[in-house]
Amino acid sequence: MRRLTSILLLLALANCARPIPAGVTELSYATPYPPSHPFSRADQRWIDYIEQASGGSLDIHPVWSGALLSSDMSLEELRHGVADIGLITPIYTRGGTHLVRIQSGFYSGADSIADQVAVYRCLERTVPEIGREMSGLHVLAIQGGLLPGVITSKKPVRSLADLKGMRIRAPTELLAVLRGLGADPVNMPMGDVYSAMARGVIDGVIAPVDTFKVLHFDEVGRYFATLKVPRGAYPSRAIGAKVWQRLNPAQQELLERSASVWQAALADEIEKGALAGAQAAKAAGIEVHDIDPAEQARFDALYLEDAQKNARKLAKLDIDGLDAFRKARASITETGIKCPVQP
Template identity: 25%
Template sequence: MMRKVSVLVFLAFLFAWCMKATAAEQITVKFATWHGPTSPNGLIEQELAKMLEEKTKGAVKIKFFWSESLVKYVETYRAVQTGVADMIYYVVGACPGVHILNEVVNLPFMGFPSMEKAGPIYEKLLQEIPELRAEWKGVKLFRPRFMAGSHIHTTKKQVKLPSDLKGMRLIASGPMVFTVETLGGAPVQLGMGDWYTSLERGLVEGHATHYPVILMTKTIDLLHYHLDFGPFGFYAQPDMLVMNMDTWNKLPKDFQEIIEDLCSNWRVAKILKVDMGEIEKAKTYAKQKGHTFYYATPQEVSQWKEALKPVVEKWIETAESKGLPGRKVYNEARRIIKATSGR
């Protein structure tokens, strides 16, 4: 009897030890994002997390902190640098003053040929321009991809030329504020939750943004006119996943390979496919509703480029006022983009 009890006690101890060891070996990655769990990005990130857990046999799990619940939008990058977050979703330019030189890729009409080709070209810029790489020091950067390009969507009149925007009130944020001002418009900075009602009430007359977001927010129902600049729009921003370097270095090599493949290759292919589908869905919906589309001609695009030169010059001046080689980086980026894409 005593022997049976001893065996049971030993088995209980062994089970508890195994459970403790398993818990200790399991890696939990704190993932911070401003998206909600049901957004297109949120759904893709959850699919990625599920695949990661399966491929590592449960050894690596992602714990999501949605909708700025861990850190605020503008603090996201600092959070992953300092280890407050292990991984983040990030858009170049989201955190002011962090990636000043990398924001060169956010400037209008940089010459990227398409969403699909822009990501690899940005990777080439990072490889060949050391000043860009230096701004990512201390983090693990996964493959970037560019979001859908921005076009100009308006409620009551068709915009074709820069002069058509004079005096118009457009929703704008971040770098778009000065862009709208440069074109003679009046930028209005609003939270996403205020877009629809502000357009509906006539407080603003348009939005310079991409097709998927006006479909998602249903503001497409109020934006009846669309000035389309072609496959890349007049500007777009790259996004990517970023990991804290200490977190990355602690991972076994085989787990690093799995995460690299999922966060770089799988995610980029998946999200590009989703975005392309959302662009087509938005355009089809708008056409069914009788919206007017105007496609800028090469001559008209040249007028837009000329009108937006002050935006480029201001970016260069701002960078150089901080002791950064703005003009050098801009010229080198344009050279590489042109050589790679022929534009």
């Protein structure tokens, strides 16, 4: 609470120092990433679009590198007005977003960013609990991502059996699956992975190819296994509900319309990051090992089995996770993403 009070005071002082012209609404945008990060480049493209489309009546003031919002408390900080708009990560928040976090494990088969976003939008429309968990915020953009593989430093992964005994950094939803395959999975901030691999504390990490460039994993990794680890979409940019309510209808309509612009910019920058990562890996001589389709199918089955178990466990919190699981799975078809179910 003391940190939150200090941030609010600093923000108030900053606003006082910036005279706002008549007829212009200024909104702050906060992110934990520096301006050079692919996410931030997409954010800047969205900012440019908003300021141009509004004719200058909306002025977005970015605050980069975590100066305002933290990674683990961003939802609460936005709700309390620390920033007007911000990057949020509800899938890493420990409390209050149980279904939003768990649903990110329902996406096996939704391999593209566009498909991931479409599945989440389906759940958003048909599962009321998701709206309840995001209360106090108005979501502006959904983010998907590249399918991770396995980056290792000491020995390659050619099959699932090779994971046995390896200490691998993995996201929370993958820990049980890896444990069942005999690995020793751990969860740690991605910012700590480089040093952990360099010191031999961990043997590898579940991560997409762009991390060879963005996080310099080309310096600590030697092998990349193309195991397609499913990943889901989640709300990634939001405006505080109180700030949203102060905007006029035209401003609200513009921000709603900008969702497709922001999501397209994010997808584009992520894909550019993948190309740069692949180039960095090639230049560093990273060995790439493809996973046999039968092994991939076995992994997918284990992944979905665990996802269904996690969905069922939400009943302890009076959340119908199985309903969300079934709707997500029904929306992923061989011919694309369909959302046949209605709320």
